[in-house]
Amino acid sequence: MADTEVKAADAAVAAPEEPPKKPVDPGFEPEIIVFACHYCAYAAADLAGSMRLQYPSNIRMIKLPCTGKLEVIHLLRAIEAGADGVYAAGCMEGECHYLKGNLWARKRVDHVKHLLAELGIEPERVEMYNMSSAMGAKFAEVATEFTERIKQLGPNPVRRDGVSPHAAAREALGGVAMPDEAESAAAATVQEGHAE
Amino acid sequence: MITAERKPFDEIIELVGDKKKVLVAGCDTCVAICLTGGEKEAEILASELRIKAEQDGREVEVEHTAAIRQCEWEYLDMIAEKVEAADVVLSLACGIGIQSLAEKFAPKLVMPAVNTNMLGMPQEHAVWLERCVACGECRIGLTGAICPVVRCSKSLMNGPCGGSHDGLCEVTGPDKEEIECAWALIWERLKAQGREELMFTERPPKNWSKSSSGGPRKMVREEAKPV
Numbered sequence: 001m002a003d004t005e006v007k008a009a010d011a012a013v014a015a016p017e018e019p020p021k022k023p024v025d026p027g028f029e030p031e032i033i034v035f036a037c038h039y040c041a042y043a044a045a046d047l048a049g050s051m052r053l054q055y056p057s058n059i060r061m062i063k064l065p066c067t068g069k070l071e072v073i074h075l076l077r078a079i080e081a082g083a084d085g086v087y088a089a090g091c092m093e094g095e096c097h098y099l100k101g102n103l104w105a106r107k108r109v110d111h112v113k114h115l116l117a118e119l120g121i122e123p124e125r126v127e128m129y130n131m132s133s134a135m136g137a138k139f140a141e142v143a144t145e146f147t148e149r150i151k152q153l154g155p156n157p158v159r160r161d162g163v164s165p166h167a168a169a170r171e172a173l174g175g176v177a178m179p180d181e182a183e184s185a186a187a188a189t190v191q192e193g194h195a196e
Numbered sequence: 197m198i199t200a201e202r203k204p205f206d207e208i209i210e211l212v213g214d215k216k217k218v219l220v221a222g223c224d225t226c227v228a229i230c231l232t233g234g235e236k237e238a239e240i241l242a243s244e245l246r247i248k249a250e251q252d253g254r255e256v257e258v259e260h261t262a263a264i265r266q267c268e269w270e271y272l273d274m275i276a277e278k279v280e281a282a283d284v285v286l287s288l289a290c291g292i293g294i295q296s297l298a299e300k301f302a303p304k305l306v307m308p309a310v311n312t313n314m315l316g317m318p319q320e321h322a323v324w325l326e327r328c329v330a331c332g333e334c335r336i337g338l339t340g341a342i343c344p345v346v347r348c349s350k351s352l353m354n355g356p357c358g359g360s361h362d363g364l365c366e367v368t369g370p371d372k373e374e375i376e377c378a379w380a381l382i383w384e385r386l387k388a389q390g391r392e393e394l395m396f397t398e399r400p401p402k403n404w405s406k407s408s409s410g411g412p413r414k415m416v417r418e419e420a421k422p423v
Contacts, residue, residue, distance in 0.1 A: 073236065076243040080250075115240070118205040119247055158250040 030084035030150040032059045033169050034143075035074070035105075037067045038178060039097045040133045041089030047136030055140040056147040060166040063178040066090070067128075068101020074172045075112045075126055081168030082160045085150035087127040089142065095132065102130060122153050197317075198226040198290040199324045200233060200310040208241070209248065211307040212284055216255065218245060219282035220309070221275060221297065222262035223289035230324060233288030233310055235262035241288065241309060266293030272300045279304060332406030332413065338394055340385030347378035353402055355379055355395065 036042040042063050048055060064070060067090035078086045088109055090102030106128045113123035127146060131138045170177050203211075212218055220242040228234025242260035249256035261278045263271045266289035272279075279285055279297070284305045287294040291312040298306035316324035329346050335353070336343050345351045349359075349367040356379035359366030363380040386392050406413075 071236070073239050073243060076240060076247070080243050080247050115205075115244060119244060120251065121247070158247050160250070 024152060025154065028151055028155060030058050030147060030155070031082070031165055032085040032087070032147060032150060033078045033083045033165055034059050034061045035064055035067060035070050035086070035088040035169075036061050037090045037097075037102070038063055038065050040091040040095075040135075041129075041131055041139060043133035044089075044131050044135045044139035047133070048139045049136075051136045053136060053140040055143040058147045058150075059143050061180070062166070062170055062173065063180060064173070064176065065178060066096065066098045066101035067105035068096070068098055069173075069176045070105050070108060072108050072111055072115070074169060075109065076115065077172035078165045078169040079112075079116070079121070079125065079156065080158060080160075081163045081165040082156055082158055083165035083169070084153075084156045085125045085127075085146060086169075087129060087142075087146055089129045089131060089139070092130045092132050102128075121157060124149060124153060125156065197229055197315070198292070198312060199230040199314050199316040200227050200288075200290050200312040202232055202237070202241070202288070202310050203308070205244065205248075208245075208286065208307075208309050211309075212245070212286065214254075215283040215305070216257060217281065217283040218242075218256060218258045219278050219285045220245070220258065220260040221266065221279070221285050221287045221289070222260065223266040223287070223293045224262050225265045225267075227288060227290055227293075227310065228262075230316070230318075231322065233290075235260070238262055238288055241286070263289075263293075263297075267296045269296070269300060272297060276301070330408070331402075331404070332408075333403050335399075335402060338397075338399055339382045340389060340391070340394075342378060342382045342385055344378045344382065347376075347381070349375065352379065354399070 034041070036045060042061065045061060067088045070088055075086050075088075088105050090105050091097065093102060096102045109126055109128040112126050116123045116125060129142050129146075131142065202208075220238045222228065222233050222235045222238030224234050228237075231237065238260040242258045245256070245258045249258070259278060259282070261275050263275050265271045266287065279301050282304075284307060285297065285301075286307050286309040287297050288309045289297065290310070291308070294306060294308050298304070314324070314326040315328040315330060317327045319325045326346050328343060331345050334343075335345075344353060348356075349365050350357060356377055360377040360380055363377055363384075365375040365377045367375055369375050383392070383395060386394055
């Protein structure tokens with residue numbers, strides 16, 4: 001048997017053992033939860049809007065006074081409720097309004113990556129990003145890049161019909177999540193001292 | 197305090213088996229302080245178990261709770277209802293807490309979700325160092341309040357061995373980190389206290405029968421018993 005034939009035969013045997021590549025479903029629209037810091041990412045999102053920048057509508061934001069308020073369970077709850085991807089967006093490192101909140105958030109996000117790996121779920125479904133309030137373009141870029149990443153990964157293996165990951169994450173955060181202006185302008189004024 | 201580390205997730209899954217109602221029970225004393233088994237960690241483990249069940253397509257009900265102290269009957273009463281309703285309780289308490297819970301609610305299936313590892317001191321946030329093995333006869337009055345039983349790799353009671361160099365032990369820690377020689381530390385401490393002569397004083401042998409190798413120990417305080 002010629003060398004080439006042996007190789008071809010080997011390839012034919014080896015081929016079925018390779019894990020099949022997950023086909024990307026073009027119709028898949030992921031649901032992504034973003035935990036955004038009030039001082040940077042949330043303002044950057046505002047700026048992106050004012051600049052008329054396009055970014056995917058897959059992301060749903062939850063405003064926090066600082067990403068340092070984010071705990072492991074908040075990220076897990078979003079995944080448990082079926083979020084396809086979750087990311088935290090905090091200030092640039094060294095520029096946290098509360099000094100180190102964003103550094104704590106990064107560590108917690110890394111820990112969740114470890115927990116997801118333990119569960120056999122892709123750790124890439126959670127991420128930590130840093131940006132300043134002046135980075136409207138970066139906000140749009142991150143949203144686009146992350147949405148693309150999740151589209152490649154496909155849906156979260158945990159699907160819960162009738163459960164909103166956004167609502168579940170908000171509920172887990174309790175009073176920590178700041179009211180969304182769009183949701184209720186009135187509630188935003190005095191609640192928990194987070195006056196605008 | 198008592199410190200513990202969470203077991204690997206796969207081992208926990210194996211312990212839970214095919215049980216349908218799982219209660220993850222934290223303990224809000226020692227294991228909460230060492231960030232392993234408090235209510236927060238119980239909630240995280242419960243969430244992980246639900247995600248796993250969902251992934252495997254199994255119907256499992258997972259709840260979490262925490263007792264102020266799992267090692268006391270009174271505090272266990274406070275979580276009794278949830279324990280009774282569960283098929284299996286995964287306890288995140290230390291070995292004492294897990295056994296108290298299992299004894300109180302016997303024959304309820306109670307499984308450990310942590311490995312209790314030591315009596316440690318938080319050296320800095322999130323780092324614990326072993327300081328005591330509860331040997332039953334404390335001799336650190338003679339050693340400048342540094343315990344050679346736990347801090348000397350050989351638990352030597354009468355000075356350093358030949359493996360002590362420049363204040364370091366010849367043995368390295370689990371992460372290949374240097375270990376300080378307990379006897380070098382003792383010598384320096386006694387010198388600073390002006391009590392070096394203690395190193396040369398004859399001391400009676402330690403009574404090891406009070407340690408853990410002679411069966412379970414028991415402590416009774418007659419004067420404190422209720423009348």
